[in-house]
Amino acid sequence: MRRIVPIDRDPGFGIYVHWPFCAAKCPYCDFNSHVRHQGVDQERYAKAFIAELADRRERTGPRTVTSIFIGGGTPSLMKPETVGAILEAVAANWTVPDGIEVTLEANPSSVEAERFRGYRAAGVNRVSLGVQALNDADLRFLGRLHNVEEALKAIGLAREIFPRLSFDLIYARPGQTCDAWAAELETAIGYAVDHLSLYQLTIEEGTRFHALHAAGKFVLPDAEAAADLYEMTQEVTAAHGLPAYEISNHAKPGCESRHNLTYWRYGEYVGVGPGAHGRYVEGGKRVVTFTEKFPEAWLNLVESKGQGLTGGEVLTRSEEADEFLMMGLRLVEGIDLTRYEALSGQLLSSRRMAILQEEGLIAPVGNSGLRATAAGMVVLDALVADLAR
Structure with a gap:
């Protein structure tokens, strides 16, 4: 048998912050997201994030952070001051080298130029926009609150303000042909800077689409058609200098998402916020952590115990x-x-x-x-x- 070498933990140490609130719940989404029409006490939540980050520092010990990702939900509903307080807390607990990737997810419908500039001033240097489609009919089908004009405006603002930009599109939509997707993808590439995330539409249990699909209200492309769309996606993106580096992610060489590479290269990451997961080494063992999903319950846990963990486990080899x-x-x-x-x-x-x-x-x-x-x-x-x- 080949000699067993020491385990390589170099793929990175990331920080994931989950902001769980959205303006509306998309019908395809099974992420931990919640709508609060009465508003959110951001100052109170910021203090809870700060407390939970301090708890994780006690568990991980001193580490050097390689990436920070603020996901959701819709983090672009956060005040820049909230984002700034969270990033300052990360830097107060671990070593954060200058220039590491700091990503914030944003929806085009919640984009404002001044808010974007505020995020940039707080330390965000990469934005991931949830565009999802470049035609208005499919945006309505997907339950998105923006139209194509708003999406392109958001892309333009992001390109102006942030050094790096990614945006998401969903394909294999009902009735979508290879020719239609190729044309949409060509348009998207014309607006992309260095990264695209391209996901096939899937039906997830517990979503509104799951019930509608089961009732026969719409039909997705069959497996053969979906495979054709996937193959064409790879060909078109590669031809335009954004080859796939992961099943659903495409980038110019050197512009891959550092944070997502930490996941896929099996690095370590801390997860804070409602429903966040983490995987990191504690006491020489790789542990999995997960927090309370319901935002108000998570908030109460953190305020009473200093953290919102509801479970975890030590992984076997x-x-x-x-x-x-x-x-x-x-x-x-x-x-x-x-x-x-x-x-x-x-x-x-x-x-x-x-x-x-x-x-x-x-x-x-x-x-x-x-x-x-x-x-x-x-x-x-x-x-x-x-x-x-």
């Missing part, structure tokens, strides 16, 4: 290895097999790898790497299950 495999094979760069072996204490089956390589689903990378091929990416869940058994 095999669980770590399985997670590493699942996350790493999403990346075009693939995984380092020596790291898998260090995590699991055993080799992947050479017989299974040979069969999957023959089937064109995986390919070697250098002397010790493994990646999923384009065909393997389409059936990734099944591929990982096959490799890990």
Whole structure:
């Protein structure tokens, strides 16, 4: 058996902050998001975020942060002062080098130039815009509060104010053809700066779309059509200098999302806020944490106990290895097999790898790497299950 090398934790140490509030709940969304028409006491929530960050510092010890991501929900509903207080708290607890990636998610309908400038002054240097579609009919279908004109205005403001910009689009929408998606994607690339996130529409349990789809109110493209749309997405983005570096994410080389790479390279991250998850090393063990999902209940927990955790677990070696495999094979760069072996204490089956390589689903990378091929990416869940058994 090959010698087991020490586990490499270099993929990064990120901070994820979850702002759970939205102006409206999108019908496809199964994220932990909540509508509060009566408003939100942002000063009170900011103090709770600060308290929870201090709690996590006690658990992780001194670390150097490689990225910060403020997600939601709709973080662009936050006051710049709230964002600034959170970023100051991160810097008060850990080492935060100058110039690291600091991302904030924004919806075009909540974008204001002065608020964007306030976020930039607070330290945000990358914005991720939830555009989702570039035609008004599909924006209405997706339950979005903005139209195309507002989306393009938000993109223009973000390009003017922030060094880096990404925006999301959802495809494989009802009735969408390859030609229509290609035209929309070409338009999007014309506005993109360095990064696009392109997701296939999926029906998630508990969402309004789940009930509507079950009732036959709309039909999604079948598996073959969805695969064609995926393949075309890869071809068009690559031809325009934004190749895929992960199943759903595309970037100019060197402009990949540092924070998301921490997830996919199986780094460590702290999660604070309602419903946030974390995965980091504490006392030499990799732990998983999760917080209370309901915002007001989380707030009360933090104010009474200094943190909003409702559970967690210590991962076994095999669980770590399985997670590493699942996350790493999403990346075009693939995984380092020596790291898998260090995590699991055993080799992947050479017989299974040979069969999957023959089937064109995986390919070697250098002397010790493994990646999923384009065909393997389409059936990734099944591929990982096959490799890990």
